[in-house]
Amino acid sequence: MIQQTLVIFKPSAVERGLVGRVLARFEAKGLSITGMKMMRLSLEILKEHYAHLVDRPFFPSIVASMTASPVIVMCLKGVDAIQVVRSMTGDTNGRTAAPGTIRGDFSMSNQENIIHASSSPEDAEAEIERFFRPDELFDYTPGAIRFINAASELNPHN
Secondary structure, eight states, rough: OEEEEEEEEHHHHHHHHHHHHHHHHHHTTTTEEEEEEEEEEHHHHHHHHGGGGGGGHHHHHHHHHHTSOOOOEEEEETTTHHHHHHHHHOSSSTTTOTTTTTTHHHHHOOOSSSEEEESSSSHHHHHHHHHHHHGGGGOOTTTTTTGGGOOHHHHHHO
């Protein structure tokens, strides 16, 4: 199933100059970028995005981390994009993430873990709407799509 998902390159990726290397992995995998921008995250958007953590004692450290520099938010599209990106991202804690995953290769931290990725179709939809206006997203099909996915994967009803 063709899906869209949200990815945030956290300050730990931006400050360490890892955005290009991580982005190249998504492109090499065959995911399409349908939206991308750099922004500073406000306390309001962080409270909404991390609503499930606002009352936790470590929430102020999340805010400090996520506001340390601009972030890059990106919408990726592809067959089973949510699960593909989550698999590529690896465990939340970089110290325990498998080698070969983004966090396993680039992170030594549970908090400074390079990247956020939507965890479900419902989260992806809400997160994309949170960070992108409709006119900031571009629905297109890359010319190389037939070399990325079989036709039956792109249109499973045929």
